[in-house]
Amino acid sequence: xxxxxxxxxxxxxxLAEKAxxxxxxxxxIRQMQQHLHCCPACSSAWETMQKAETALRTAARRxxxxxGLAEGFAARLAAxxxxxRRAVRWxxxxxxxxxxxxxxxxxxxxxxxxxxxAPAKQSALAYKPPTxxxxxxxxxxxxxxxxxxxxxxxxxxxxxxxxxxxxxxRKMPTKPVQALLRPSPARAAAHAPAAKRAAPHAVRIxxxxxxxxxxxxxxxxxxxxxxxxxxxxxxxxxVDPGRRLNAQLQISSAKGDTTVTLNTTP
Amino acid sequence: MQRANAxxxxxxxxxxxxxxxxxxxxxxxxxxxxxxxxxxxxxxxxQEYVYHIAYGIVGRTDEARxxxxxxxxxxxxxxxxxxxxxxxxxxxxxxxxxRATDAVRSAERRQKLVSVMQKQNEDAExxxxxxxxxxxAVQQALMRCPIHHRRLLVLRYYRELDMEEIAAIExxxxxxxxxxxxxxxxxxxxxxxxxxxxxxxTLEGEAG
Numbered sequence: 001x002x003x004x005x006x007x008x009x010x011x012x013x014x015l016a017e018k019a020x021x022x023x024x025x026x027x028x029i030r031q032m033q034q035h036l037h038c039c040p041a042c043s044s045a046w047e048t049m050q051k052a053e054t055a056l057r058t059a060a061r062r063x064x065x066x067x068g069l070a071e072g073f074a075a076r077l078a079a080x081x082x083x084x085r086r087a088v089r090w091x092x093x094x095x096x097x098x099x100x101x102x103x104x105x106x107x108x109x110x111x112x113x114x115x116x117x118a119p120a121k122q123s124a125l126a127y128k129p130p131t132x133x134x135x136x137x138x139x140x141x142x143x144x145x146x147x148x149x150x151x152x153x154x155x156x157x158x159x160x161x162x163x164x165x166x167x168x169x170r171k172m173p174t175k176p177v178q179a180l181l182r183p184s185p186a187r188a189a190a191h192a193p194a195a196k197r198a199a200p201h202a203v204r205i206x207x208x209x210x211x212x213x214x215x216x217x218x219x220x221x222x223x224x225x226x227x228x229x230x231x232x233x234x235x236x237x238x239v240d241p242g243r244r245l246n247a248q249l250q251i252s253s254a255k256g257d258t259t260v261t262l263n264t265t266p
Numbered sequence: 267m268q269r270a271n272a273x274x275x276x277x278x279x280x281x282x283x284x285x286x287x288x289x290x291x292x293x294x295x296x297x298x299x300x301x302x303x304x305x306x307x308x309x310x311x312x313q314e315y316v317y318h319i320a321y322g323i324v325g326r327t328d329e330a331r332x333x334x335x336x337x338x339x340x341x342x343x344x345x346x347x348x349x350x351x352x353x354x355x356x357x358x359x360x361x362x363x364x365r366a367t368d369a370v371r372s373a374e375r376r377q378k379l380v381s382v383m384q385k386q387n388e389d390a391e392x393x394x395x396x397x398x399x400x401x402x403a404v405q406q407a408l409m410r411c412p413i414h415h416r417r418l419l420v421l422r423y424y425r426e427l428d429m430e431e432i433a434a435i436e437x438x439x440x441x442x443x444x445x446x447x448x449x450x451x452x453x454x455x456x457x458x459x460x461x462x463x464x465x466x467x468t469l470e471g472e473a474g
Contacts, residue, residue, distance in 0.1 A: 017448065052455035056423040059404035063424060064327050066317035066334065070309065073335050080339045 007031045012042050020053050290354045298346050305345070309338055312355070315425055316362045322420030323366035324373075325409045333369055337362045353434070359425065360435045363417050370413055407458035415450035422447055 007015075012035045015028050024032070036043045290311075296304035316337050321330035340361055348357065408416055421427050421435060433443035 048455055048459050049451075052451070052458045055404045055407075055458060056419065056454070059402065060423045060426065063318045064321060066314045066331070069313045069317055069331060069334055073309075073338060076335050077339050077342055080343065 007035050009035070009039060009042050012036065012039070013045065016042075016046050016049055020049065291350070294345070294348065294354055295350070298348065305342060308341075308354075312358055313338070315355075316358065318424045319359060319362045319420055320366045320369075322405075322408065322424040323363065323413070323416055324369055325405055329369060330366075333365050334362070337365050340365075353431075356431055356434045359421065359427070359431075363421065363435060367413055367417060404458065407454060410457040411450065411453050414446070415453045418443075418447045418450040419454055 012032055015024060015032045018024055018028070019032065036046055290308065293304045293307050297308060313334065317330055317334040320333040320337070321327060324330055324333065337358070341358060348354070408419060411419065418432065418436070421432050427435070429440060429443055429447070432447070433440045436443055436446070438446070
């Protein structure tokens, strides 16, 4: 019988890889066998490779069944939001960052509202704002009308409105449920000079939009003169790339009660 | 990571892959036109495959179930934009692998955060690796492999895909896919047997 030429360990390992795919030619098998017979290192390595390969292939045959996968799928599909309504991550991150920035703007004046309860911990419908002077400017949303906010106070300065969902994650209500109407940080009504009170200010609204898991940031110019009328519908410019959304802010007054309504339509 | 959102399929230029006939084309066409029965057919056919890919990568049946359902939800919404001529299974497996990968990475990030805050709750916040439900040495070893290796091994062994399809799913060339799989197998063997195998770097030089 003709003697096969000696092959290197490297060559044998390459053949071993190939052998696991069952692609060796008869000559290659002979080369490999001869080498493994006289090379303990390669022989050991080959055994280990075979062991791992067999283990993987055996495990693949014992995978758990996907029983019950269809259960609940319809509900999950119904609850899902189509992609075109779902902002991509960087957009959501940007919206969150903007919202956070808006909230930070309010922080230096938090001392003015010490008696304000934390909105996130409150149920929207059960929310009853306290009657202290600054807190009177808070208004519950979603049908609840809070204590009246005096027209003079509303018209005196620009305001920031924060609309937040209840304290639920990934389970948004169909409407924003709570609004806080506060004097803007830089121009608190009580401290602003009379001359500045007449100047128009922007209303900034940080809102968790319905049916989305993340917050968005909106803003609209709303002069105090219009606020003074207490019945004004404004169009909001939505600063949220990739998402089209129309929103209307309505401030109305009836029998001394003031309602802030934010209607959003995608 | 944008991987999970990469739902628009495009043919891989690196592989130079030609048009691959898709047996599902008629069913997909019906599903794209809103035929729910056709979507059910796709669900029935692929649910097990998607579930196994997810399970192989995350190592937990409950998590795999959630991921598989999410994948089909994503497929349902994205199907109208699925390009005819592309291979549905490749598209589906890519989404499945990416979803599972993202789930693992999120869990790892959470775990790191918890560690940093020194609020480790060993029962509630253990990583996937220690939550494998059965004493499966193979799955345990798989979970110890890096995620990019695990993806390849799962696609190759659990789903038994050919290298061309794996390359398409991974978005790399055929040679690169082979090299990566070689490395993945080497890593798995090391994790499974607990030793360095001595497998030569035979394919490493071919990566280009």
